Amino acid sequence: xRNIDVAEVTKIxxxxxxxxxxHLGNSxxxxxxxxxxxxxxxxxxxxxxxxxxxxxxxxxxxxxxxxDTGMVVVYLEIxxxxxxxxxxxxxxxxxxxxxxxxxxxxxxxxxxxxDRKNTKDNTPxxxxxxxxxxxxxxxxxxxxxxxxxxxxKVTMLTPTEGIEGVKKLVxxxxxxxxxxxxxxxxxxxxxxxxLEKSAIIAKESLLRxxxxxxxxxxxxxxxxxxxxxxxxxxxGPMGVGGDTTCLAVKINYYPMHIAALPVAINIQCHSARHxxxxx
Amino acid sequence: MIKLNTPVxxxxxxxxxxGEKVLFTGTIYTARDQAHLRLIEEKNPAFDLKGSxxxxxxxxxxxxxxxxxxxxxxxxxxxxxxxxxLMERGLKVMIGKGDRSEEFRKEMIKNKAxxxxxxxxxxxxxxxxxxxCDLLMYEDLGAEAVYKLxxxxxxxxxxxxxxxxxxxxxx
Ligand code: SF4
Numbered sequence: 001x002r003n004i005d006v007a008e009v010t011k012i013x014x015x016x017x018x019x020x021x022x023h024l025g026n027s028x029x030x031x032x033x034x035x036x037x038x039x040x041x042x043x044x045x046x047x048x049x050x051x052x053x054x055x056x057x058x059x060x061x062x063x064x065x066x067x068d069t070g071m072v073v074v075y076l077e078i079x080x081x082x083x084x085x086x087x088x089x090x091x092x093x094x095x096x097x098x099x100x101x102x103x104x105x106x107x108x109x110x111x112x113x114x115d116r117k118n119t120k121d122n123t124p125x126x127x128x129x130x131x132x133x134x135x136x137x138x139x140x141x142x143x144x145x146x147x148x149x150x151x152x153k154v155t156m157l158t159p160t161e162g163i164e165g166v167k168k169l170v171x172x173x174x175x176x177x178x179x180x181x182x183x184x185x186x187x188x189x190x191x192x193x194x195l196e197k198s199a200i201i202a203k204e205s206l207l208r209x210x211x212x213x214x215x216x217x218x219x220x221x222x223x224x225x226x227x228x229x230x231x232x233x234x235x236g237p238m239g240v241g242g243d244t245t246c247l248a249v250k251i252n253y254y255p256m257h258i259a260a261l262p263v264a265i266n267i268q269c270h271s272a273r274h275x276x277x278x279x
Numbered sequence: 280m281i282k283l284n285t286p287v288x289x290x291x292x293x294x295x296x297x298g299e300k301v302l303f304t305g306t307i308y309t310a311r312d313q314a315h316l317r318l319i320e321e322k323n324p325a326f327d328l329k330g331s332x333x334x335x336x337x338x339x340x341x342x343x344x345x346x347x348x349x350x351x352x353x354x355x356x357x358x359x360x361x362x363x364x365l366m367e368r369g370l371k372v373m374i375g376k377g378d379r380s381e382e383f384r385k386e387m388i389k390n391k392a393x394x395x396x397x398x399x400x401x402x403x404x405x406x407x408x409x410x411x412c413d414l415l416m417y418e419d420l421g422a423e424a425v426y427k428l429x430x431x432x433x434x435x436x437x438x439x440x441x442x443x444x445x446x447x448x449x450x
Contacts, residue, residue, distance in 0.1 A: 054400070179447060238398060
């Protein structure tokens with residue numbers, strides 16, 4: 001058994017939420033730079049330029065990239081040989097509490113669907129837990145903004161609708177979203193499982209490395225085809241048209257019922273803030 | 280590129296065409312859904328709506344040494360039904376992000392007002408154009424309260440003009 005102090009988890013979550021909200025990841029910045037070079041429309045280029053300048057200003061001033069600093073999502077993997085001295089969920093929420101107040105991040109969580117009282121410390125986080133082999137803890141931490149999350153959806157297709165059905169659904173969803181989710185976007189797609197599993201893996205696909213490609217050949221081709229087709233939609237940065245609608249498409253899949261083809265589409269804005277830490 | 284001082288005049292509005300970059304200097308006001316609901320009921324708002332500019336934003340908390348926290352636009356469609364009563368009272372410019380309903384666009388043209396977009400997610404960049412921020416109304420709404428902002432060359436793009444054009448692609 002390996003003993004881990006939950007206070008360590010709190011500190012990691014605290015530091016991570018501050019860091020991801022102030023610094024855009026390097027691979028994402030390179031993708032935006034590349035998109036700017038290839039963008040042919042003047043106004044779209046200038047919006048991409050704003051996005052690049054923005055991350056410089058945020059990095060220099062240690063201030064948030066975007067005013068919507070999101071709701072925290074954690075994919076938590078706990079090795080079965082680990083012993084904890086307290087509640088890891090409380091520890092994660094304590095890290096959120098500390099990070100959002102000390103990092104000048106906006107508290108964007110309300111407690112009830114209709115009363116809508118702000119919880120004032122951005123808790124609770126949404127936490128998905130898996131038990132793994134070994135003696136490590138892995139935390140994949142994201143701050144997910146509301147604008148792009150609101151344009152996401154889950155649909156239960158029928159198996160015979162197949163790849164073409166999935167493509168049409170994705171393209172329709174992105175067309176409908178237009179400029180609202182702050183394009184250029186990253187599209188996370190979960191196919192299979194059931195209603196909730198498709199959504200959980202869709203979001204998890206957004207936490208994959210940006211340069212990482214699906215290993216399954218059919219899924220890999222679908223990622224590439226969708227990337228090209230989405231960028232032909234002429235939605236463009238902030239919806240003003242142009243060559244740059246999406247920066248990447250990620251697809252995760254899972255076995256499913258013979259009668260089902262669940263598809264979840266989770267849209268991520270260009271301010272993709274996430275990190276991965278192993279303890 | 281056009282530079283405009285606030286409040287804006289009808290002539291300013293007539294000048295604006297879709298896709299044009301506009302830099303605003305002067306006073307602009309923040310308001311989101313909740314503040315709109317209250318402003319509509321307000322007999323004597325704490326600012327003159329005539330020729331006013333409203334920016335849809337809920338800033339993040341400010342750090343010492345800065346005038347305001349990150350201040351990028353929020354999605355405008357949530358204000359589509361709430362804008363007409365304010366345009367009827369003189370509101371001329373709305374700044375946000377994303378496209379809006381056909382009904383909004385008709386009302387906007389009828390009232391000779393314009394809709395502009397600022398770069399969504401560029402909260403740090405846009406905050407650097409805001410020199411001063413004072414709480415004006417509805418303190419209890421926190422980040423969603425009405426703030427009076429002094430801006431210097433605040434950058435936006437004309438999204439809908441009074442001639443019926445839209446910046447957004449058709450798809
Ligand atoms: S969609 Fe993303 S970039 Fe746009 S305002 Fe929301 S969090 Fe910020």
